[in-house]
Amino acid sequence: MIQADNLRIALASRPEGRPSPQSFRLEHAAIPTISDGQVLLRILYLSLDPYMRGRMSAAKSYAAPTEVGAVMEGGTVAEVIESRDPAFKPGDIVLSHSGWQTYAAADATQLRKLDPARAPVTTALGVLGMPGFTAYAGLLTIGQPKPGETVVVAAASGPVGSAVGQIARIKGARAVGIAGGPEKCALVRDSFGFDAVVDHRDPDMAGKLAAACPDGIDVYFENVGGHVWDAVFPLLNSFARIPVCGLVAQYNATGAFPGPDRLPVLMRQVLSKSLTIRGFIQREFIAQAPAFREEMAGWIATGAVKYKEDIVDGLENAPEAFIGLLEGRNFGKLIVKL
């Protein structure tokens, strides 16, 4: 019998609203065996991202929900410890989608080898990975910022928002960030170099945002929803573009939303201002991924793009860290070190 020492975290039950520690179950399982064309992986780092909240619900979405009892899914950086594929050998570091567990079998075709000499391997989960690519593809393909335009993004200290603002500046646009609390705001302004930052906890957030956007807003990169939207909406210029990649502020919402109904007002503005609202998932633009990795690596090398990681130790701490992520308690790209 195989020794049962694959520590993993399964979805214990579907949360109504905010997930709790009881939504997750820590369990021990056998280390998987592999067949031809597969490798056995020891997970080094697990990425925690807001989209995982969607997978915990049964609601129809762009991806199938995680089954109750199944291991939580997620992007991972892992070390190959056994290989039955000629493309990989023990010791290789790879990007995989192995989920919340310490060991996993993976098809070699689903892996991308990482070069630790080129960039810290954790960046494959953040600025050089899915969040950075979400920012890059959504901003450049849908947002299309032009020199002198104003780009607004919330969660600006996070991995998507920080990349959106920095890429906007590279393209000659003004970047205005929204973040929660003085520490995050300072990071956005001083380290990420945004032109202005607004604290969404400020009671006069809407007024502060208006002051930070004297020429209105041409691109609003929507990754949070909620009351940030209400502040942004009146400031949108004609022909503004709104890439929508996340709505973390409403992921935990349950039931109907109280009135008034804002939909007719939205549609009226869509019409009178020729607005573009476009939801997207980064994998729709996957053909751009090699160009993204090349360009983003260059920007990191020259210091044009900076990033911040928030690394939590131990898989057993992943549930609490994830719950905090949905409330904005992380400070930078949230990663669990196993």
Added chain:
Amino acid sequence: MIQADNLRIALASRPEGRPSPQSFRLEHAAIPTISDGQVLLRILYLSLDPYMRGRMSAAKSYAAPTEVGAVMEGGTVAEVIESRDPAFKPGDIVLSHSGWQTYAAADATQLRKLDPARAPVTTALGVLGMPGFTAYAGLLTIGQPKPGETVVVAAASGPVGSAVGQIARIKGARAVGIAGGPEKCALVRDSFGFDAVVDHRDPDMAGKLAAACPDGIDVYFENVGGHVWDAVFPLLNSFARIPVCGLVAQYNATGAFPGPDRLPVLMRQVLSKSLTIRGFIQREFIAQAPAFREEMAGWIATGAVKYKEDIVDGLENAPEAFIGLLEGRNFGKLIVKL
């Protein structure tokens, strides 16, 4: 003194909600004199279009509102009766934007000569004019229907909706129309050749629409808003495109809309289905207008596109006809014959 026989209709007061006959004022004025580079026009036909409701309000929009006391604006077909520009001579028939009046001075640069031998001149206000171009540019540039996809449009017996469905079919898509009452539905199905039509007065409109769209909806050309949207929304496929050119069902609305708030639900679907919602005004695509006129004239000549006009006699009947237009009482492109 010039004889005062320019009959015209001015905006008497800004309506709250539905316009009434008292919103308009019929008045007599002098026939204008012209200067070099201008022509004097006798208006033959006046186009009545839903956008005029927007001009009657002071609310900020893509165009400045009509001032109270000013002549109502509108597209017109007119005869040149005096010319001080070498490009035009008396007897020429032109497209102008002269508004609700019988005579007007116009800059020659603002006119387009019409050839009555090529198409009935009234089509310059409908299928070969602004409404037809709205359908063409919005459907092809934003909607981008592909063969086999399903395109839904409301007000399908009207000049925009009928063109949308017929162009969709030319591009190989299925056209599903929504119209009010059996007579309009028959026109949409039998004359305009839509694949299916749904009566929006049917108590089970949503169910009928779902049955008419077994593969969901890929393009919803939004020109009405209101309860049609509610029936369309759950049927939208992933990557559906929603060009928004009008919201006639809510133009007369006043005050806040009662809850529940449908905005979070919309944004959730925008995200999970990668929807595109794009407001537009046809003049944004004006560079395509010559190609449109060429192509649409060809489609009319071959019978691939048919049209219907609803012609009302006498400028004094324009207010009542316009009020009816906002309630869907017209039957085809509404035009006033002067």
